[in-house]
Amino acid sequence: MSADLQARIRIDGDVPRHVAIIMDGNGRWAKERGKPREHGHRAGMQAVREAVEGAGEVGIEVLTLFAFSKENWHRPPGEVKALMSLLETYVRRERKELKEKGVEVRVIGDTARLGRMTRAAVRDIVEHTRGGTGLRLNLAISYGARDEIVSAARALADRVQRGTLLPAEIDEETFAAELFTAKDPDPDLLIRTSGEHRISNFMLWQLAYTELHTTPVLWPDFTRKDLFEAILEYQRRERRFGRVAAS
Ligand code: FPP
Numbered sequence: 001m002s003a004d005l006q007a008r009i010r011i012d013g014d015v016p017r018h019v020a021i022i023m024d025g026n027g028r029w030a031k032e033r034g035k036p037r038e039h040g041h042r043a044g045m046q047a048v049r050e051a052v053e054g055a056g057e058v059g060i061e062v063l064t065l066f067a068f069s070k071e072n073w074h075r076p077p078g079e080v081k082a083l084m085s086l087l088e089t090y091v092r093r094e095r096k097e098l099k100e101k102g103v104e105v106r107v108i109g110d111t112a113r114l115g116r117m118t119r120a121a122v123r124d125i126v127e128h129t130r131g132g133t134g135l136r137l138n139l140a141i142s143y144g145a146r147d148e149i150v151s152a153a154r155a156l157a158d159r160v161q162r163g164t165l166l167p168a169e170i171d172e173e174t175f176a177a178e179l180f181t182a183k184d185p186d187p188d189l190l191i192r193t194s195g196e197h198r199i200s201n202f203m204l205w206q207l208a209y210t211e212l213h214t215t216p217v218l219w220p221d222f223t224r225k226d227l228f229e230a231i232l233e234y235q236r237r238e239r240r241f242g243r244v245a246a247s
Helices: 002-012 026-032 037-058 077-100 116-129 145-162 172-176 224-236
Strands: 018-022 062-069 104-108 136-143 189-192 211-214
Touching: 002 037, 002 224, 018 224, 026 037, 037 062, 037 077, 037 224, 062 077, 077 116, 077 136, 104 116, 136 145, 145 172, 189 224, 211 224
Parallel strands: 018 062, 018 189, 062 136, 104 136, 189 211
Antiparallel strands: none
C-alpha cells in the first residue's frame, strides 16, 4: 500500500524539497491506553524512524522534526527527563544506521541548555554524520522561533556595531543567513499531527509560504503512509507565493 503511494508521488509531480513536522499527540496516545505520557513519547520514536525512512525513500532533501520546544522545559521535571533520555537513546541507537544511509543530522535550537550527556550524544551524531549526501535531518531541540529571530537580529546588530555591515545592507537574505536553517531551502510542507492547527513558535520566518497539512493521526501512530498521503495532497495544491496563477 505505501509502495503504491510512493510510486504515485513520483508520477504526480514535484517532491517537496523540505518537509517540517510538528510531532504532536504523544500524551493523548498514552492517555487513551491508560499509560503515563512518557509511554507515548517512547512510542513516538518509532514514528520518527518511519518519517525519516519515508523521507529518504521519496527523495526529500531536508526533514525538520520539532522534537522539543523551548516551552517544553516548563513541563514536569519527570517528563523533561524522560524526553531528554529518549533523545539520547535515539541519537545513540540510530547513529550507525543513519550514517550508513547518508543521512546528515543537524540540531537546531539552544543546545547550551541541554544536560551534559544529552549535549554530548547530540554533538556526537552531528559529527559522525557530517558530510552525508542523502537526507538532511534537522532535529529541533530546545527550539523557539522567536528566540531564533531575536538571535539573528542581535547578530546583525553586532556586525553593524563592529562596522562590517551597513543597516541598509540588511535584507531578507542577510537575515535568513543568520538563522539555524541558513543552508536549507524554506519548508515546502509543514505537517502537524493530532488535529491541532497551530504553529506553536516553530520556524516562524521560514514558514512564510509553506503549505500546511494537519492530520488527526496522533504522532505515535504516524507512518510513512501518512507522510506519503501528505505529500500527495501537497502535490494537488497550487502554490502561488502571493502571485496570480499561471495561465
Ligand atoms: C508532543 O506531544 C510531542 C513532544 C513534545 C515530543 C516529541 C518527541 C518524540 C516524538 C520522541 C523522541 C523524538 C526524537 C526526535 C527521537 P505532546 O506530549 O504535546 O502530546 P499531547 O498534546 O497529546 O499531550
